[in-house]
Amino acid sequence: MTISRRLAVFAALNGALAVLIGAFAAHGAGPQVKTLLTTGAHYQLVHAVLALVCAAWPGRDRLVVVAGWLAAAGGLVFCLALSGVALLSLTAMGAIAPIGGVLMIGAWLLIAYAALRTQISAG
Template identity: 30%
Template sequence: MILNQNSKKFLAISSFMMALAIALGAFGAHGLKSIVSDSMLIVYKTGIDYHFYNTLGLFAVSFMISMKPDCKKLIISAWLIVIGMIIFSFSLYLLVLLNLPILGAITPIGGTLLIISWLIVAYSLIKE
């Protein structure tokens, strides 16, 4: 299989995001236990979970893009996954690390972008 530029770009982003998810997950599991409350650890873990799941999904979409290189909807959905994942997960990470509850108001924006991105993936696979 020959990968096109968009596939390579999103596979590279996926690889970086996976490494980051592992590092941040390890930090949360080992470095935060003595610093934050159990309820804040759960918030942090939610960010990690969504970070992992959507990174795996981005890997899959990257390969879909290589199979359908002219499908603009898949490329748009890949960018929305990246942006949504950053807004969702990183707002939770920062909420816990900086103890700024106002950041919780940003999290649903990321979640909404993730929902939209996955609906676009479904639509593009059905219609194209």
């Protein structure tokens, strides 16, 4: 199996950051910021896992690697934007969050397209 190593490392670091933010949301954040932090960490973690799946996708499809980067970057942008709003009261960061959302949606659509156009064999 060939793996996109840089994407896998970036995705793993994203996952670690998501767990850190989620843990802070659960144990150290006040009620007013908890929801934003939890939401951001959730999306970041889900998309870090998606990026890891893309990094190890059979056949090393370039389109899927791009989808992995979109997922990882989108999750990070979305989470950091919500964290900026929650922790630093940077309300302008609320306008950045949709950029992360668009990147994440793009990742899922690219994976759907790649899955439709590629025959994946088991074993």
